Amino acid sequence: MPIELTSFEWTLLAIAVATALIVPFVATWRTRSGAHWGPALALGAGYFLYHQATAHPSFPPSDVTDRIAWLALPAMILGICESIWPGPGWTRWENRLIVIGLVLGAMLGPVMGASEDQRTDLIRLGVSASVMLLSWLSLEVLTERVELRALGPPLLVVIGGSAGLFLVSGSLVCAQLAGGMAALLGLVWIISWFRPEMRLSHGGVPVLVTVLTAILLNGQVYASTPLVSALLIAASPLAAWLGWVGPMRRLAGWQSALIAMGATLVPVAIAVGLAFGSSPSFTE
Amino acid sequence: MTAKKLSLLVFSAFPLWIASLPAQAAETYQADTVHSSVIFRVKHLDTSFAYGRFNDISGTFLLDKESPLHSKLDFVVKSASIDTGSPKRDQHLKGPDFFNVVQYPTISFKSKHVAASGEGFEVTGDLTMHGTTKPVTVQVIPTGSSTGQMGKIAGIESTFTIKRSDYGMKGMIPMLGDDVRVTVSVEGVLMKK
Numbered sequence: 165m166p167i168e169l170t171s172f173e174w175t176l177l178a179i180a181v182a183t184a185l186i187v188p189f190v191a192t193w194r195t196r197s198g199a200h201w202g203p204a205l206a207l208g209a210g211y212f213l214y215h216q217a218t219a220h221p222s223f224p225p226s227d228v229t230d231r232i233a234w235l236a237l238p239a240m241i242l243g244i245c246e247s248i249w250p251g252p253g254w255t256r257w258e259n260r261l262i263v264i265g266l267v268l269g270a271m272l273g274p275v276m277g278a279s280e281d282q283r284t285d286l287i288r289l290g291v292s293a294s295v296m297l298l299s300w301l302s303l304e305v306l307t308e309r310v311e312l313r314a315l316g317p318p319l320l321v322v323i324g325g326s327a328g329l330f331l332v333s334g335s336l337v338c339a340q341l342a343g344g345m346a347a348l349l350g351l352v353w354i355i356s357w358f359r360p361e362m363r364l365s366h367g368g369v370p371v372l373v374t375v376l377t378a379i380l381l382n383g384q385v386y387a388s389t390p391l392v393s394a395l396l397i398a399a400s401p402l403a404a405w406l407g408w409v410g411p412m413r414r415l416a417g418w419q420s421a422l423i424a425m426g427a428t429l430v431p432v433a434i435a436v437g438l439a440f441g442s443s444p445s446f447t448e
Numbered sequence: 449m450t451a452k453k454l455s456l457l458v459f460s461a462f463p464l465w466i467a468s469l470p471a472q473a474a475e476t477y478q479a480d481t482v483h484s485s486v487i488f489r490v491k492h493l494d495t496s497f498a499y500g501r502f503n504d505i506s507g508t509f510l511l512d513k514e515s516p517l518h519s520k521l522d523f524v525v526k527s528a529s530i531d532t533g534s535p536k537r538d539q540h541l542k543g544p545d546f547f548n549v550v551q552y553p554t555i556s557f558k559s560k561h562v563a564a565s566g567e568g569f570e571v572t573g574d575l576t577m578h579g580t581t582k583p584v585t586v587q588v589i590p591t592g593s594s595t596g597q598m599g600k601i602a603g604i605e606s607t608f609t610i611k612r613s614d615y616g617m618k619g620m621i622p623m624l625g626d627d628v629r630v631t632v633s634v635e636g637v638l639m640k641k
Contacts, residue, residue, distance in 0.1 A: 222616045
């Protein structure tokens with residue numbers, strides 16, 4: 165049967181193709197002083213357009229999944245601002261805390277107060293805020309030290325792995341969204357082969373952390389992603405450090421990247437395996 | 449009491465009695481979850497119809513042929529009670545791709561206008577699903593009444609089609625059809641006054 169697309173779908177397809185073509189171009193943009201704000205714009209705007217094309221979010225976004233697209237925009241603006249006007253550390257973290265608050269409010273708002281046990285709500289809120297803050301801090305430091313062309317593969321394992329996690333735990337849309345983010349990062353990573361100085365720090369990190377945390381919360385709270393799996397995915401970027409600590413620092417970039425990839429693969433594989441094991445089968 | 453006073457009392461009470469007539473004639477029934485069904489069908493890959501049901505419906509209905517304006521229907525379905533015979537598919541349907549039962553735990557229908565129509569009633573009301581409320585007009589047919597162990601019972605049924613995308617449920621269109629045909633069959637037990 166031939167696939168018939170409506171004019172609306174053709175428009176969305178055009179947006180998706182345009183995104184794929186524009187992202188590599190935009191990713192190279194930087195200021196005269198060399199600040200790379202392109203990755204923030206490429207990842208943030210790219211994700212926003214990708215989300216529009218695949219999940220057709222409603223506006224105003226009532227459904228939590230629809231909110232993820234809109235969360236990418238403040239994260240992108242923050243990323244661009246941090247690249248161009250780095251400012252003192254405390255202002256950066258103040259702005260990041262605002263974005264973290266936005267993510268938690270948008271994604272956890274509908275379930276806050278829904279249960280009789282308020283302690284559970286507070287624990288969930290506290291754990292989510294702490295994990296997001298730690299992931300942000302860890303990625304920020306790692307991306308400052310390591311260039312993107314080396315850090316790309318372990319990050320792709322994390323984001324690609326989270327797509328696999330959602331696929332087995334009840335949300336095809338979350339899997340598509342994480343897969344889209346992985347594709348965008350993949351495009352930016354390819355560009356970094358030709359621009360070795362390109363880094364994700366002060367630019368791409370806010371978008372990556374915001375979108376991934378929002379998708380993870382969506383999967384864990386609203387779909388059937390096991391809590392342990394979500395925490396393992398959130399913590400997996402920490403494993404990438406193994407490629408660049410101690411004696412590993414003396415290794416060639418590709419060797420460190422390989423070690424970091426292997427290290428991130430372990431928690432990601434456990435997370436997907438646990439989700440697969442706890443998911444009902446089609447034949448049950 | 450003189451005959452004049454008695455007749456005055458009777459005549460003054462008459463309008464009150466008339467006013468209370470519709471309310472007395474109409475009877476409100478409470479849905480019996482066990483003997484009520486909400487089933488739906490949706491096209492899969494433009495090939496065959498997949499059927500499912502919701503196992504938890506509650507609410508009340510009052511249908512009065514003599515005075516349809518006093519009729520009222522009010523139902524709530526727990527969206528987490530969806531059952532398609534496949535736990536894996538149910539898990540997917542309960543998640544954010546479809547019903548998002550954590551954020552939207554109920555589906556509800558509240559009538560706003562009821563008119564007699566043929567053998568039954570034409571009911572217009574608000575259907576709220578997935579956080580979106582839309583007006584719908586459905587045909588409701590009384591299917592019978594009887595007296596059981598629980599008292600007087602009555603049944604109604606309605607079949608209608610909605611577009612799930614109208615309610616923001618856009619997951620997997622067109623692999624899973626947009627049109628969903630829903631049949632609601634409710635057995636109600638007469639509520640005690």
